[in-house]
Amino acid sequence: MPQKIVILDFGSQTTQLIGRRVRELNTYCEIVPYNKFPADDSDVIGVIVSGSPFSVYDQKAFRTELAPIADRYPVLGICYGAQMMAYQNGGTVESAPSREYGRAILAKVDPADALFAGINVGETVWMSHGDTITKLPADFSIIASTDDVPCAAFHVDGRKMWGVQFHPEVFHSTCGTQLLANFVNNICGSKADWSAESYIETTVTQLRRELGNDKVVLGLSGGVDSSVAAVLISRAIGDNLTCIFVDHGLLRKNEFSQVMDDYRCLGLNVIGVDASAEFFAALAGVSDPERKRKIIGKGFIDVFDREAHKLQGVRWLGQGTIYPDRIESLSITGTTIKSHHNVGGLPEKMNLRLCEPLKWLFKDEVRAVGRALGMPEHLISRHPFPGPGLAVRILGDITPEKVRILQDADDIFISGLREAGLYDQVWQAGVILLPVQSVGVMGDERTYESAVALRAVTSTDAMTADWAHLPYEFLAKVSNEIINKVRGVNRVTYDISSKPPATIEWE
């Protein structure tokens, strides 16, 4: 296993970001709940203690005795992590007279301290805390201050223990990367050899060892995660992996055949199943969004299960689960998993063991692994697309004719984004078919046809999103083309809602 940094999660919103920053430094890391330090610590080279929504003196605060950990590894506490270190060693933490959020400037720095090597006075750091350390324990020394926060960072004399009151992991902390690199590389001694290539090598070896001659079945969706997982597993076990790609009839225009071609070019052993008639029959007359989702989720499991049972001797179910999917379910604050999980019941139903080779990777790392595996860029940089497909973009009941209208309009929008060089600037885009008809005029004819909404958002994780500020000229061109070419549509609108309070999809 590679060297790793353990990040103890005390529930901060930026814990995942700490993980990403460490990975960007080419060092492997794992985020674990604050009270679950890994039993097998042979590869651990250092520990970062995250922030928390609590105050150290709250009754409900999460607590872990840091001393035994700090006896064995270098430790960096961030915000709450730093306050907890001071508090557990006899320091005083109090509610700050004024809460400190946002930008602050380093006014004093100890350049001789290893954590601040190469970091100068005047750097911006990002604060986000209601508490502050007002008295440090005797053997703690201040190594950085801002004008308002005298103890912005400290070092425990003679020990490899540091605390920072600010958040080096957020982009706005201009010295954040340098500070984390000082900790991870110089203090913990990382070899910084974690990369997509090294991940592929280790994972393929592990998969071969774990799977041996066993057979694996995997459901492809056309999306990045399942595709990369499939290529990685097939690199390890070749045709002992069978992939199943179910067409529920609600994919984008020509998507099924295009993606099937891509998969074949990648050498995947893939079975394509056109189950659209079955899905349309099950969805007939259903308008409720949650019922549509349930019908499609169940339909998918049924078709997949049926096809998988035609295969002999399958022992494993491959899945493209990625780290953020799991962090939510591992979360110590108990956030529930999104109802978006399309095939949650599959492993139990099929009685198979799970093989999830991407479960430690963030989305951008999955893409990097895909590129390193030689997968085509258009597969790797595809926008996310919901599992229930166009069903959640047709408001009201679903008919093949409505799907045809939406596919045509969507195709014009998405091809237009690609041609205008805007595709990679938006996180996700699509068209929504509204249950609204309105009056229009085409030539000398009065029309009474459907309205569609274009939706394009910018985002980094789909948790929050803003509507993309696409150029008016571009929107005008797309609108014109849709109304002229898509029979059944006479009005195009653009959705200018952010998430929250709206969501990306309309259903």
Ligand code: XMP
């Ligand atoms: P919302 O609409 O909640 O969507 O802002 C956030 C992201 O999740 C996708 N999404 C889904 N993905 N099954 C999926 O696999 C679903 O039921 C589903 N609903 C939304 C959405 O496209 C966006 O990327």
